[in-house]
Amino acid sequence: MTQASIDVIAIGNAIVDVMAPASDDDIARLGLAKGGMTLVDTDRARELYDAMGPAREISGGSAANTLAGLAALGAKCAFIGQVAQDQLGEVFAHDIRAGGIAFATPARADEPPTARCLIFVTPDGQRTMNTFLGASQFLPAIAVDEAAIASASVLYLEGYLWDPEEPRLAMRRAIAAARGAGRKVAFTLSDAFVIARHGDDFRALIAAGDIDILFANEHELAALTGLDDFHEGIAALAPKVPTLVVTRSEAGAHAVSGGEHAQVPAEPVARVIDTTGAGDLFAAGFLFGHVRGMALETCLRLGAICAAEVISHYGARPEADLKALVTGI
Amino acid sequence: MTQASIDVIAIGNAIVDVMAPASDDDIARLGLAKGGMTLVDTDRARELYDAMGPAREISGGSAANTLAGLAALGAKCAFIGQVAQDQLGEVFAHDIRAGGIAFATPARADEPPTARCLIFVTPDGQRTMNTFLGASQFLPAIAVDEAAIASASVLYLEGYLWDPEEPRLAMRRAIAAARGAGRKVAFTLSDAFVIARHGDDFRALIAAGDIDILFANEHELAALTGLDDFHEGIAALAPKVPTLVVTRSEAGAHAVSGGEHAQVPAEPVARVIDTTGAGDLFAAGFLFGHVRGMALETCLRLGAICAAEVISHYGARPEADLKALVTGI
Numbered sequence: 001m002t003q004a005s006i007d008v009i010a011i012g013n014a015i016v017d018v019m020a021p022a023s024d025d026d027i028a029r030l031g032l033a034k035g036g037m038t039l040v041d042t043d044r045a046r047e048l049y050d051a052m053g054p055a056r057e058i059s060g061g062s063a064a065n066t067l068a069g070l071a072a073l074g075a076k077c078a079f080i081g082q083v084a085q086d087q088l089g090e091v092f093a094h095d096i097r098a099g100g101i102a103f104a105t106p107a108r109a110d111e112p113p114t115a116r117c118l119i120f121v122t123p124d125g126q127r128t129m130n131t132f133l134g135a136s137q138f139l140p141a142i143a144v145d146e147a148a149i150a151s152a153s154v155l156y157l158e159g160y161l162w163d164p165e166e167p168r169l170a171m172r173r174a175i176a177a178a179r180g181a182g183r184k185v186a187f188t189l190s191d192a193f194v195i196a197r198h199g200d201d202f203r204a205l206i207a208a209g210d211i212d213i214l215f216a217n218e219h220e221l222a223a224l225t226g227l228d229d230f231h232e233g234i235a236a237l238a239p240k241v242p243t244l245v246v247t248r249s250e251a252g253a254h255a256v257s258g259g260e261h262a263q264v265p266a267e268p269v270a271r272v273i274d275t276t277g278a279g280d281l282f283a284a285g286f287l288f289g290h291v292r293g294m295a296l297e298t299c300l301r302l303g304a305i306c307a308a309e310v311i312s313h314y315g316a317r318p319e320a321d322l323k324a325l326v327t328g329i
Numbered sequence: 330m331t332q333a334s335i336d337v338i339a340i341g342n343a344i345v346d347v348m349a350p351a352s353d354d355d356i357a358r359l360g361l362a363k364g365g366m367t368l369v370d371t372d373r374a375r376e377l378y379d380a381m382g383p384a385r386e387i388s389g390g391s392a393a394n395t396l397a398g399l400a401a402l403g404a405k406c407a408f409i410g411q412v413a414q415d416q417l418g419e420v421f422a423h424d425i426r427a428g429g430i431a432f433a434t435p436a437r438a439d440e441p442p443t444a445r446c447l448i449f450v451t452p453d454g455q456r457t458m459n460t461f462l463g464a465s466q467f468l469p470a471i472a473v474d475e476a477a478i479a480s481a482s483v484l485y486l487e488g489y490l491w492d493p494e495e496p497r498l499a500m501r502r503a504i505a506a507a508r509g510a511g512r513k514v515a516f517t518l519s520d521a522f523v524i525a526r527h528g529d530d531f532r533a534l535i536a537a538g539d540i541d542i543l544f545a546n547e548h549e550l551a552a553l554t555g556l557d558d559f560h561e562g563i564a565a566l567a568p569k570v571p572t573l574v575v576t577r578s579e580a581g582a583h584a585v586s587g588g589e590h591a592q593v594p595a596e597p598v599a600r601v602i603d604t605t606g607a608g609d610l611f612a613a614g615f616l617f618g619h620v621r622g623m624a625l626e627t628c629l630r631l632g633a634i635c636a637a638e639v640i641s642h643y644g645a646r647p648e649a650d651l652k653a654l655v656t657g658i
Contacts, residue, residue, distance in 0.1 A: 057386035
């Protein structure tokens with residue numbers, strides 16, 4: 001196996017977040033599932049956008065956010081994802097490349113437009129996401145650059161993208177390429193609803209030994225294992241993956257790797273503004289430590305620091321100098 | 330003259346701001362005029378966007394920002410401006426309508442795309458603006474709804490839009506409609522470069538008695554009067570307009586109306602993040618007080634409070650509850 005020239009290559013939704021403050025009354029009135037992610041069609045997206053207050057647009061996408069954090073920490077990254085040939089596609093491509101991340105997937109000429117996620121942020125900082133997948137769901141398997149995947153230490157995959165068929169096939173192809181090249185595969189479960197639909201697929205991937213690093217929050221852990229108790233869930237899942245990382249919001253995070261357990265408290269935050277991207281940036285910090293060969297607890301601490309940065313402002317991409325924040329860790 | 334049913338109707342650039350942090354080195358390397366506004370063509374816009382860091386998109390446009398502030402304070406407002414039929418046009422239209430502002434100008438079907446302003450924000454909070462006018466410069470005179478203008482207490486015009494020919498004609502038509510209906514005309518000089526090109530027009534409008542409320546910063550005052558001394562400039566210009574409002578950044582603001590002078594210090598700000606929109610929101614606060622018949626000094630204080638809010642975060646549209654901020658003033 002040759003030396004990797006890329007730290008992390010990721011496949012994910014290429015999406016622009018459209019974010020606005022909202023009240024709990026708005027959430028109830030619009031029939032939204034607070035704190036969750038719901039897929040919406042064109043009509044529902046239009047209805048929700050019309051009901052939304054003045055917004056701001058910031059590039060998002062779970063795996064893309066993770067790469068933005070990794071690149072800000074100094075990792076070499078590449079992204080694979082599908083935008084359309086439109087202004088939001090240009091925004092997404094600009095932002096990811098401006099973050100120093102290689103992005104070569106050609107924009108798609110046809111309808112639908114580039115994906116967007118309408119995010120209602122309540123005063124408690126909780127985000128309620130409504131995703132119009134648009135072009136993102138048509139990422140073709142041909143977009144998977146197998147040579148690039150073979151040259152990356154870690155292939156990182158976003159569970160959200162398991163839902164549409166074409167990207168799922170693309171990700172299966174990518175997993176095969178990574179395993180064939182002896183590289184690691186990291187996977188984030190993304191949301192309990194994805195597990196409800198595709199839990200069998202995920203359990204099969206784990207059973208086949210295709211996932212080296214698995215990211216979940218405590219709700220996803222419960223959904224995947226069928227065990228409501230956190231420690232029972234960890235005990236059931238940890239023996240099946242080389243590295244398991246479970247985040248618990250303000251209760252911190254827990255990791256198990258090769259039988260070793262580590263845990264960290266959440267990093268203190270003066271004021272939680274918007275939790276969008278918290279898990280994504282936790283994964284960024286953890287993976288950075290992992291590819292640099294740091295100790296398990298250090299990886300968790302890096303994750304906690306990056307997550308704390310991203311929830312202290314609007315948007316799921318880091319704003320502060322992450323390198324400076326983790327200096328001396 | 331019938332009772333006005335709209336407080337303020339404005340004509341301005343319909344523009345989306347694309348904002349990113351930048352260093353002073355970036356400003357120098359890219360040959361930008363720090364703190365100023367420069368018009369850019371498609372090629373230069375592309376070059377600057379490629380050189381820009383990861384950005385966020387927030388609706389802008391000077392007069393539109395002022396209306397956003399006015400509407401947030403509780404004023405009834407309408408906007409006239411030209412977007413294209415594209416995603417950024419939808420973003421602009423959504424944001425202004427979501428702010429409670431009437432906006433009926435039809436989107437333009439042809440090229441060029443909706444206007445955008447590439448804004449580099451340096452660590453001192455100063456913004457350096459590079460405007461691609463796009464569709465905005467093709468606002469036709471036919472878009473001026475004379476009945477709406479006749480029904481508004483104040484017609485507010487943005488000097489930036491005096492540059493392209495079609496909107497200039499549209500604004501002249503709007504001024505005639507407002508004066509014919511016995512309404513007030515407010516005008517912001519926008520930038521010294523506009524005065525360099527169109528100072529004769531502005532002086533002629535003032536001489537003809539077509540401007541009732543004139544907004545300027547101290548640099549624009551100097552450019553318009555040819556007098557570098559602030560007090561000499563005020564003394565020369567004040568007798569020519571019923572109300573003159575001059576802002577001086579951290580040195581506060583000064584107004585003269587019907588021979589009465591008033592001044593206020595700048596409102597303290599914990600940390601200046603981004604000065605984009607400071608003048609626009611000052612105008613919002615002042616005009617709100619004016620249409621509500623408040624004392625001159627109170628109008629200035631409202632302006633200072635609104636300006637302080639907008640420079641304490643990224644973007645030129647208010648985020649905090651302006652109504653609450655000015656309660657008890």
